[in-house]
Amino acid sequence: MPELVLAATKDLPQSAEEVFALFGARSGASWLFDVQCDSLRPGTPVTLTLPHGSLGETPVHLLGRIRRVVPNKLVEIVHDQPWPGLLQIRIRAHRTGGSSVSIVGHVDDRALRWVMQRRGWPLSTPCTGHTHRIGLLTSKIGSAAVYAIATEYLAQLAVEEINADGGIGGRPIELIVGDDGTDPGRAALEARRLLAAGCRAVIASVTSASFAAIEPIVAGAGRPLIHSVVNEGGAGPELVLRWGERPLHQVRTAAHAVMKNAGGRRWYLLGNDYQWPHGAHRAATRVLTAAGCEITRNRFVPIGTEDFAPLLEDIERSGADCVLSTLIGADEVAFERQAWEGGYRQRWETLSLVLDESTRERVGDAAARGIWTTFGYFEELDTPENRDLVARYRERYGEWAPPLSSLSESVYEAVLLYAAAARREPDPSGIAQALRAARGRMPRGNVAAQGPHAMRQDMYLARAVDGGFAIMTG
Structure with a gap:
């Protein structure tokens, strides 16, 4: 290149x-x-x-x-x-x-293409018909860029593996990447660009706010749309599939251990102000109140918040024993670093639903130490499939490549599952129907779609330690 x-x-x-x-x-x-x-x-x-x-x-x-x-x-x-x-x-x-x-x-030239798109002058990507194009919508700037850092690499790795095995219908897959900038308005523009480029499906590794903006555009164009990352769930059109972890399962997996270590049952809920944190807090309230817990506060802040000092003081005043964070990416980094720098880390236990490997390393070893999280995948998982994936990833992208996480590995899985369905079914409706019953042995373990809006998978509870996570249960 x-x-x-x-x-x-x-x-x-x-x-x-x-x-x-x-x-x-x-x-x-x-x-x-x-x-x-x-x-x-x-x-x-x-x-x-x-x-x-x-x-x-x-x-x-x-x-x-x-x-x-x-x-x-x-x-x-x-x-x-x-x-x-x-x-x-x-x-x-x-x-x-x-x-x-x-x-x-x-x-x-990837830098030039990105700059041109940000300036409103996207370089054309003529579709010759000799490839099977799929779109990847991810976040390259904004708060979500922190956890999306390895997403394109994992998607491209999956594409290369599929193409080495003959592609789809004898045609190689070509990956076209869009950047929503953690902004729903730009997400809609990028979705239209991906469709205009001839993408036959779109995999969305974006916030639920961006997903809501592109859902009517992609599904309305008759193309399958897969939301691969953690999300709040919910029904959608026939061609829409929402996989990824659900906050209800995440909180159920973690709540007992977090409260046992905290020695209390008073919770403070803090998240960004959009669809997924709102859904996550409703799910958490359901789980925690059923367990006899008290919700001291339920707070939301705009994406892009940088100063958390007033909220940290409010958490302390509330007397909370546990904090549930549904802050994402750069916002979560800022909150956890400020909590540590302000001496708050030992005053409560924190359960963060989106503290993936990339976010943890930017929080830093000292500031992240002891934070709880739960996902269906961690880079440290000791399965044959994951050991093989990590080895191939490092061989392909080098020792300084960003860590794998559930948020990026889920895109790798989505590309593989889409290709398997597209090899069997020629039309978008048939592909979507096949994906509703998709299953397989993946690096995270066995996965099985349960209809269009749920993916059955194991859940793992982990705590941040120096250099990564210690998986506690699974």
């Missing part, structure tokens, strides 16, 4: 040592140095915010990790969102004092 190299250099009065010390210190020196990272060690997750307005009004965060460090000389960041690339920050000392900083960015 052709590569584009972008470079810029600036002279500074500070010494090379002083400039290097600015990196990650969040001193306000510049956008380049105000990165969020817990250490300057290879493998450390990094969030770098590009200058405001450089790519539109919506803030754009490069999500990646440190690949190499040479003290006082070099920091290399390999990033995956919103496009894959390599950023090199080179520092050179001047003999006469001061230093210079060079920024070298290595990107390919």
